[in-house]
Amino acid sequence: MSAIMCPGFKAAGIASGLKKNGQKDLGLIYSEVPAKVAGVFTKNRVKAAPVLLDMELVKSGSCQAIIVNSGNANCCTGEQGLRDAKTMARLTASELGIPNELVFVASTGVIGEPLPIEKIKTGVPDLVRSLQPKGIPDLARSIMTTDSVPKTALAQGVVEGKTFTVAGVAKGAGMIRPDMATMLCFVFTDVEAPPDILKETLVKAADRSFNRITIDGDTSTNDTVMVMANGLSGAVIGSLDHKNNFQKVLDEIFLNLAKQLVKDGEGVTKLVELVVRGAVSDSDARKVADTVAHSPLVKTSFFGEDANWGRIVGAVGRAGAKVNPDNIDVYFDDVQMVKAGMGCGKDVEAEATKVLCKSEFVVTIDLNMGRGSDLIYTCDFSVDYVRINADYRS
C-alpha cells in the first residue's frame, strides 16, 4: 500500500506530556492553502468545548488547519474550557502565520478535568516544526486513546481525467453509537468542491458507515467528523456525475475507517455484519437491527461462540417492530439456524458454531413480513471490554 499522503496537506503528531505514558498526544493537519470544510458533530446535548468552537467556525466553510489533542476531552470544563480551546487555535494560527478562524480544534480523552493548556502551549511550536507530507500516520497515532492501532485510509478517483486523492484518519474504540459517528474522523482531499456539496456527501457517507456501527451504545460528547478539500488536484466536483464519483470514494474511505473502528472496539474479538430484511418498513428493520446489535446477551453469546439464537429472537421480539414470531428466519453466514421461528436442530447448530468461531461473519435476520431492510456493523462483548472500562482512569 502506498504512503498515506494527500497533495497539499502536511501533518504531524508529537508527545506533549498530556498522556502519562509518553505516547503521542498532540496532532496537526495543515493545508498549504485555505481549504473548504464541512463537519458533523455529536448530537449529545453535552458538547465539549472544542465541538462548540468548531460548530461556530464551520459556518464560514473555510479551514486551513486542525489541531487535536488526546488524553483530555476538554468537556464539562465550563468557560475555562472554551478559553482553552480558543487558546489552542490562536497559538497554532500564530505559529503557522494564518488567521485564527482558519484553525479548528478537537480533543478526546477523559471528561471533566481541566485541559493542561501549559503542556499544549509548550508543544505547539514543536508540533508545527514537525509538519510533513508523510505525517498523516503520526497524526493518526496522536489522536488514539484506548485504540490499540492507528486508523488511516487512502483512496483515489478521477473526474474529467483528473485524479484526486482522499486520505482519512479516525480514532475511537468505545462510546460509539449509530445515531452519531466515531469520536474523531478527519478526511483530507484535493478536490475542489463548495462547502454545501462537501456537507451533503459527508452526511451521506457518514450515514452509510459511522452511523451503521455500534460497539457499546454510548455516544461521546466530542464526536467530530470533518472533511477538508483544498482544490489542488484541479478536479472540480461540479456536475451530478462528479458528485457521485466523489461520493463513491468518500464512502469507501468512511466504511473502511468505520470497520477498523469496530474491529478495534474495546475488547472486541468479532466483527459482525448484522443484516435485517423482510421488515414491514426500513424503520422497523432499523429498530430490530439496533436492538439486536446492542443486546448484551446477544453480544456476550458472540463472544462465547455460542449459537444461542434464542437470544437473537428474544431481542427481535422486544424491538418494538411489527414481527410475527412464526415467520422469523435467522442465518449465520449461509447457515440457516432458525426457520419459521424454530431452531433447525443440533446438526445445523454445529455448522453455525463454526461460523461463530470466525473473526468476521454475517448474521441475517429475515422477518418475512415485507421489504424493509437495514444493516449494522456490531461486535461481541468481552471480558476485556469490562476490564478496560472498569480501569480506564486508574
Next chain:
Amino acid sequence: MSAIMCPGFKAAGIASGLKKNGQKDLGLIYSEVPAKVAGVFTKNRVKAAPVLLDMELVKSGSCQAIIVNSGNANCCTGEQGLRDAKTMARLTASELGIPNELVFVASTGVIGEPLPIEKIKTGVPDLVRSLQPKGIPDLARSIMTTDSVPKTALAQGVVEGKTFTVAGVAKGAGMIRPDMATMLCFVFTDVEAPPDILKETLVKAADRSFNRITIDGDTSTNDTVMVMANGLSGAVIGSLDHKNNFQKVLDEIFLNLAKQLVKDGEGVTKLVELVVRGAVSDSDARKVADTVAHSPLVKTSFFGEDANWGRIVGAVGRAGAKVNPDNIDVYFDDVQMVKAGMGCGKDVEAEATKVLCKSEFVVTIDLNMGRGSDLIYTCDFSVDYVRINADYRS
C-alpha cells in the same frame, strides 16, 4: 424471620431431571380452594408457549394451581410447545383432582429447545405428593436458573381487624428490563378480592418495583407476574381504604423481591438507586434514568469503583431529554461530585470513591430544569456478567 407460609396454600419443588446438575427444577403452588387471579406478562412479541396459555386462562379470573419448570423456557417451540404446556397443566390437574382450566403453567430456561415433557410427566405425581404449607422456599428454589439464591418475601396487613398474609417468590438474574418485569414472580395471599382489584393493585405494584429495575436491558420471552388470592383470611378488599392497605403490603413484597433480583443480577457487585430530579417532565426524567441505568460505560465504572462522573454526564446528554449541560448536578449518596456541569475536584472525588466502594449507594442526578423525577434500581456491569453469559449453555 418467620417461615414463608400463606394460609390455605401449599407448595413444592423437586428435581425431575430437567437440570443437568440434579437441582430442583419443577415447582408447584396449590390453593386449597379456587383463588382469584391476576397477571401481567411479557411485552416481548415473541412469547413462550406457557405465557400464551396463561394469557388465555387468566381471563376467567380463577386459578387454583401453578406448575413451573426451570431448565427449559418452552419458547420458539411452535405447536408442539403449546401442546406440551397444556399437557403440563392437564397432568397436574388430574393429579390434584381439579379442573384443567384452574392450572396455570410457567417455564424458564433455554429458548428454542423442545420441552422434555417425559421428564415432567414422570415428575408430576411426586411433585403433588410433596405439597406442604412450608413448601414455598422449595418452590422458590425450583424456579432458579442463573440465580445464586432463592428469593422469597413475606408481609402481613390488617383490614377491619382481620390479619391477612402476602407471600411471594421470584426468580430472574438477567434479561430484566424496566418496561416489563422479572422473569417469574408469583405472589400468594389470603385476602378476598375480585380479579379487577387484584389486577389494578398488581399493575401499580409492578410499576413501582419490577418496572424500576434493570440489569442488562434485555426482556425475556417468558416474563410472568401473577397474584393468587384465596380469601381464606376473611379480609375483604372492598373500600378504597382497604385497597390502599392491601396496595401498601403488595408494594412492600414486590419492592423487596425486585431489589433481591437486582442484587443477585448476573455478576452484580453493586445495587445502585438512581434518582433523577429537576427534569422538565417525569417522562424526561425517565429517559435520563433509563439511559444512564443502561450505559455500559457507566455500569463498568461502577464495577471499577471509579467516580468517572463524565460518563454519567455523557449519558445524560444523549438521553433525548431537555437538558442544559451547565445546570447538571450529580451526587453519590450525599457527596456532590458535579455542580453546574463541572467536577467538584479531587478532594471530593476521594469522598465519592468511598461511596462507590459500598455495595449499595444512591446516585442522584439533578437537572435543575423543572419538577420531573424518576427512580430506577440498577447495578454494575462486571467481568463475571460476561463470563456467565458467554458460557450459559456450555
